[in-house]
Amino acid sequence: MTDDHRSGCPINLSLEVFGDKWSLLIIRDMIFGGKRHFRELLRSQEGISSNILADRLKTLVEMGMLTKRDDPSHKQKAIYSLTEMTIALVPIMAHLGAWGRRYLPVSEELSIRAQLMEEGGPELWDRFMDELRVEHLGATPSAPDGPTVRQTLQAAYEQVMARTAKERELA
Amino acid sequence: MTDDHRSGCPINLSLEVFGDKWSLLIIRDMIFGGKRHFRELLRSQEGISSNILADRLKTLVEMGMLTKRDDPSHKQKAIYSLTEMTIALVPIMAHLGAWGRRYLPVSEELSIRAQLMEEGGPELWDRFMDELRVEHLGATPSAPDGPTVRQTLQAAYEQVMARTAKERELA
DNA sequence: ACATTCTGATCTCGAATTGAAAGCAGTTGC
């Protein structure tokens, strides 16, 4: 980790951490897709290539955005976990999704999650962050039972996928 | 403007627009620094070089993030303006600043603005966005008189600068 | 009138980054 920064501005430093075309997508897939393994992350919507993924994961670990440990069930598997720093990006992800949905040519299927996050507001974000802390940091569950935020988002996504698939079939 | 996107995901599309090390800094300087001209933007904290600045400005204009027009007072001057799309990034800027301030080695002088934005919350952001609409989009002023948000942030910055300069002198 | 400064870029060229595709040394499951 080098310490030569362009400036001490918070926005600049944030960009030095994830101001590129891939880092936030990896984090997105971990947060919203529940992905923890290299091979899972390799199957991103955008088709990241393995060398880039390996490089970004290494950098993100060095910067404290992720941690990496061995998977007990498989000697060659590595498990990547979010840190508090990365979980704290959930509201920013929500804002980014809302902004993109408003101003950019998003697809319906891939923006339903952003819509639900926007509608859910800070309450939903907090609940999601708590769930991520349980999942990635071993925090003790405090929230009530029922479907998790990720499950809810995923279900909505699959429902839209099923509907649009049927519409395409009929067309 | 090409239309071949990696995916229709809102977060991905957002990153395709400003997912690099410079675009958001240019927008930051326009929003918080009130900069409108090439030469002003060239004097950034981070020392952007002129070819990069020219390239990013061109791209941002093409994407509808900025508009460019002639300055009536000088035939060679160009004035860059924010669009609604870019003004809508203010809350994201605030979140980014807050996140950076919490997790990264920011400098006191350059993070005082982020602190005030964080403390001000959505109310302050809305007021700021209204002021930007007046300044850049020609909206009719609706807010009460008194110092603008940018002036308030700038004054706080200069106060910290004066204090730390004195401290350095004494040390 | 004349020099200086200011304007928004553009040009050059070496260095760094990007990324597709193939390969690899193991591990696991059947």
Next chain:
DNA sequence: GCAACTGCTTTCAATTCGAGATCAGAATGT
């Protein structure tokens, strides 16, 4: 035994980045 899976690493061409020099026209100062 063997095919599939594991997290990468290597190769190499193409692209992008970026510092510095430069530019032509316009305003400004004297």
